[in-house]
Amino acid sequence: MAFSFTEEQEQFRDVLARFLRDKSPTTEIRKLMETDSGYDGDVWRQVCTDMGLAGIHLPEESGGAGYGPVELGIVMEEQGRALLCGPYLSSAVLAGLAIGAVASGEEQAARLVGIADGSVVATLAVTENQGLWHAADITTQAVPVDGGYQLTGRKSFVSDGQNADIIYIVAENGAGLSLFAVDADADGLAVEGLEGVDATRRIAHLTFTNCAAELVGAEGAFDLEAVFDQVLIAFAHEQLGGAQAMLDSALEYAKLRVQFGRVIGSFQALKHRFADLHVELELAKAAVYQAAQALEDGDDVRAYASMAKATASDIFLFAAKECIQFHGGIGFTWENDTHLWFKRAKSSEVFLGSPADHRERMLQAMGV
């Protein structure tokens, strides 16, 4: 297992960070929060075409760059740090990884090319009543009709459910779990947009009533847990990036803000809390980066993936809460940017399973 990034990966991160700083200032984020889609189509096209980020982890024959989970992690971390508004998680990560897991050859290429170049926005609908990635919670049924399928069921908390051109759905059809595709304008699909705490991200409930769907890959081929592991590792990186943004912001403020005739960062009560935060962030980075390395190496990552999600969710929220406290009163205002990340942290804490859920999943994966 490698324990450091290569020179090339570090350079990629730097280029990416500069691009995102330029394209996603908080003035833009605040404007986009108020729009229906929540993102800027021009910036999204640059993300996909100029930078090739949506396909970073997708195979070259499917229009991607052919890199692995480590590079995807770098992209997720940096876009999480910049709080980039756009369907990256939904389209590139969730749908991209789900398709990659079940489809191959021409079918895979046909479905991924549009995701990679940004001409198609896709998402993945998994969770239902409990909002958890549990096979037992998936009751949406796919019934064969006229050489195709019809879906009936209700999917909850679908990321960018209202933005997607194509929705990929995990459903039960007697052979186990399979992946299906539904066009956003299909008859029998009802989209219920939800108001989220995190205004930089769109979520929706989707109801399917005898809705025409195409099977993706083979029947019963969808390995829910394996796709979940990959998604968790990518998502954990996004939270790491958010945590880093919060630590950086708090540090910058503590070095400028003067009270009692000295910068507040000179008070030991604050210095020690900054040290605690730094230590926790370094540990979370180790956990998340090594989960990605293990995935890259083809190791069994079940325990590591849940470890990564639990620890990244915890550090992001910890950093965001501390960032507010370090800012004092101004940190509680709408005008101050901290709440943008705090809300992302809150929302991410429970999305894809809470830290407690993942600690339990990790223990079970370890046979404890």
Place this chain on the structure above:
Amino acid sequence: MDINLDDIRNEVREWLAENWDDSLSLIEWRTKLADSGWGMPDWPVEYFGRDLPPSAVAVVQEEFAAIGAIGAMKSGPRMLAAVTILAHGNQAQKQRFLRRIITGEDAWCQLFSEPGSGSDLAGSTTRADKKGDKWIVNGQKVWNTSAHHADYGILVARTDWDEPKHTGLSYFLIDMHQPGVEVRQLKQMNGYASFNEVFFTDAEVPEDFLLGELGEGWPIAMTTLAYERRVAAGNREAGEDKGREGVIYDQYREESAIATEPYAWYPQRAGRSDLIIDRARETGSIEDAAIRQDIAKLLIKRQSMEWFIKRLAEVQKAGKARGPEGSVTKLTASEVARMSADLHTEITGIDAMLTGPDSPNDGIIAEVLVSVPAVSIAGGTDEIQKNIVAERLLDLPKEPRFDTGPFKDVKRN
């Protein structure tokens, strides 16, 4: 210098084949080692070494281990003295002391901490006053591992009270066998007595036992402390003898037992997180959802720390480390130990009231509970580590100082 490790391996193998002789006494064998330089391969040729790079040391050790040959004596605090003398001593001091350290003939202890200066090590008030051609030492030191077995000590004492605190200190080598030096074992809250207090009452140090220049005590002490941080764990390891028979092995086992005895409880100090899952299974608390959460948190912290250490090693190898990252590891180790002790208590329940043979794992768990408080103090408290992280990794302002100016005017205990 272009070094071929295979050549070194062949060379040491040949030398051992010709020279290793388990009918010799331990001292006789170690004298051969010192003369040949194979005991300390990375030391200079003129001082019992072979001028080989650090990477060769492991190769040499492997060859020794392969045939059960005993190496130079390195256990306990003696190597702190050795590396410091090697770095700062004059020719006569190196000739006089280094050989007898690595042969095991002389044991050494470290005399740095004082009751009045723990975290603030430079606030030493043990004094050395020049009288004729001797230094007369008065004062008290504490936390002196193995001082009760020591022949010599490395001592930091104040020689100039008009200088600021860091420049008024000097570094001495002191003979522990003299009337003015009294060593008392210090019993800890966990019942062990692994350390000592050392009292100096007009103890004498000959002029030529000053190490380096007068007033250079602090920078020289940094050499000692840097080595201590780097290899602390290695000092505690017992020699591996695999039950071999013979006088030389008996002597070696006896020597190792004395040198490593103070560290017997150190695994318990670290929290014994390795026992947690078995204990939870034995007690049935593995089924308890709240305990499972705590177990998971502990395992995550420990695994993350192990990975952090490996990542840091890569960064250091690439020459990109900033230096104080070890404080992150130390703070995490403290946290792992505390979490582990808390969890052992939770799992053990009312039996955590007991100690010794009446308590679980023949007293090991009880020993964890009363030993863990040491881990966040020894080797630099958590609070000092947090200052280091904040100031040197996060570039936050340094603590205001109230101890500049002549030391005699500085407020102290």
